[in-house]
Amino acid sequence: MLRMEIALFLVLAFVALVYFSAGRKHTMLHKTFSVLLIVMLVHLAFDAATIYTVGHLDTVPLLLNDILHRFFIGTMVLAVYLFYQYIAILAEEETGNPRRFDLAARIYLAAAELGVMLLPVHYAVTPRGNYSDGIHASVCYISTAFYLLLCVWLLLRNWAQIDRKKKFAVGAALAIEVCVSLLQAINPTWLISGMGLTLMTMSFYLTLENPDILRAELTEQKMSMLYLKSQVNPHFLYNTLDTIRIQAQLNNDKQVADLLMRLVDFFRLSVKVDRQMVALDDELELLEAYMELMCYRYPELTCSYDIDPDLGGVLVPNFILQPIVENSLLHGLKNKGYRGEVRIVAQRSAQHEGRMEIQVIDTGSGFAEGAKAKIEELLLHYDKQPAKLEGNSIGVLNVQKRIKLLCGRDCGLWYTENPDGGVTAHLLLPVTDEEGEE
Structure with missing residues (x-):
């Protein structure tokens, strides 16, 4: 059994090395x-130590055995609590439902850890092997049952809203831990609790936290962004060029040069795809070039800006404002003859510390009947939507x-x-400057 615990530790240590060396958003x-990874490594170390010491009760000092067992069970309780926390956060992100049992889970964690440190430790000596039992050992069984029940409840309650891959990964992990816990309870001398927790950790890593999967998602989104940029609305291009052509026929003045310059600026800025994140000032420069052209085409259309000057250097995802503004024009102000602001x-x-909010406010005709519900569904379940290469929602979904x-x-x-009419698009973004500081 000791060799199995050492093997589990080495496997999880390798996983931790790969995980922590991969770049990711924290x-x-x-x-x-x-x-959870760190706690599991510590837990497996104590697991291996107690497997040795409990098998040598006649040579290992009782005090040392008790101390190691307290830390072994204490880290086990902390690990199953972290499994609950992970599943609770995952369910909250997938559904938007708040975490209701966090306080109860923390209170139980404190009580269980106190019991682990204070309750007497007892050891059973049998022909098949030695193990710890009694009230102290029962803390780990009760804790595992308590947190697993919370996890199962979370999974079943949000089953329809959680992504298929994620809910089956969580379900399989819970099933594994339930089976291992039952086997451990029926055969206490097997000492396989560490295997169950390790398999849960591995299932989460392989299906939900694998750096290669996250990089693939990032690549997919980058390709989608490149496609979006390459498919600038042809009507915008043709109509703008036609406006310039007519103006050139009617006026031989500086306005034509200015219009051409803004058009060149727009396309020059829109094809800058070398970085995923750009300064807000750069993003606004692109938007200003676009809106100047639109306002010239539609004289009764106006655009105004209220930008906190301290946010100019904040990094934002590249090319997120123009698709939102274009959406406001095509689905709101177009119905009013492009008259409005x-x-x-x-x-x-003010509600989210370390965050900024960008609002795109229009005075258009507002949502058509049923359109707001469709947009909300699209944005809520964005990760379940297939990649779109056409249609009105490509810009919103991509953003x-x-x-x-x-x-x-x-x-x-x-x-x-x-x-008073119209629609406001809200974008909540982190306040991070070009040096990565908030």
């Missing part, structure tokens, strides 16, 4: 898994996917209706 989910606001978020991937799942895009 979201709450990834931070929880990182802590688009207002761009960028301020620090949401790239924000979630590059900035974290707590950031993103959503829409509200304005009391």
Whole structure:
């Protein structure tokens, strides 16, 4: 058995090395898994030590045996708590439902760890092998049952809303741990609890936290962004060139040169794809070039900006504002003959520390009947949507996917209706400058 624990430790150590060496956004989910990996390595070390010491009760001092067993069970309770935390955060990210049992889970964790440190340790000596039993050992069984029940409840309650791959990965991991725990309870001398927790950790890593999978998602989103940039609305291009042509016929003045310059600026800025993240000022420069052309085509269309000057250097995903503004024009102001205003606001978020909110506010006709519900469904389940290469929602979906991937799942895009008419697009983004500091 000792050899098995050593093998499990080495396998998990290799997984941890690969995991921590891979670049990633440090979201709450990834931070929880990182802590889980460290706790599991410590737990397996104590597991291996106690397997040896419990088998040599006649030679190992009782005090040392007790200390090692307390840390072994204490780290086990902490590990199953972290499994619950990981699944709870995953369910919250997938569904938007708040975590209801966090306080109860933490209170139980504190009580269980206190019991682990204070309750007397007892050892059973049998012909088939020695093991710890009694009230102290029962803490690990009760804790595992408590947190597994919470996890199963979370999974079943949110089954329909969680991504298919993720819910089956979580379900398989829980099934493995339930089976191993039952076998351990029936055959205490088997000492296989570490195997169950390791298999749970491995299932989460292979299906949910694998760096290669995350890199593949990033590549997919980058290709989608490149496609979007290469498919700038041809109507915009043709109509703008036609406007310039007519203006050239009517006026032989500086305006034509200015229009051409702004058009060149727009395309020059829009094809800069060498970086995933750019300064907000650069993103606004692209938007200003686009809106100047649109406002010239439609004289009764105006655009205004209210930008916190301290946010100019904040990094944002490349090419996220122009698709949102274009969406406002095509689905809101077009129905009003392009008469109205688009207002761009960028301020620090009052509700979310370390975040800023960019708002694209239009005075258009608002959502058509049923359109808001469709957009909300699209944005909520963005990761379940297939890659789109055509259609009106490609820009919105692309923006949401790239924000979630590059900035974290707590950031993103959503829409509200304005009391006086029109629609506001909200983009919540982290406040991170070019040196990666908040």
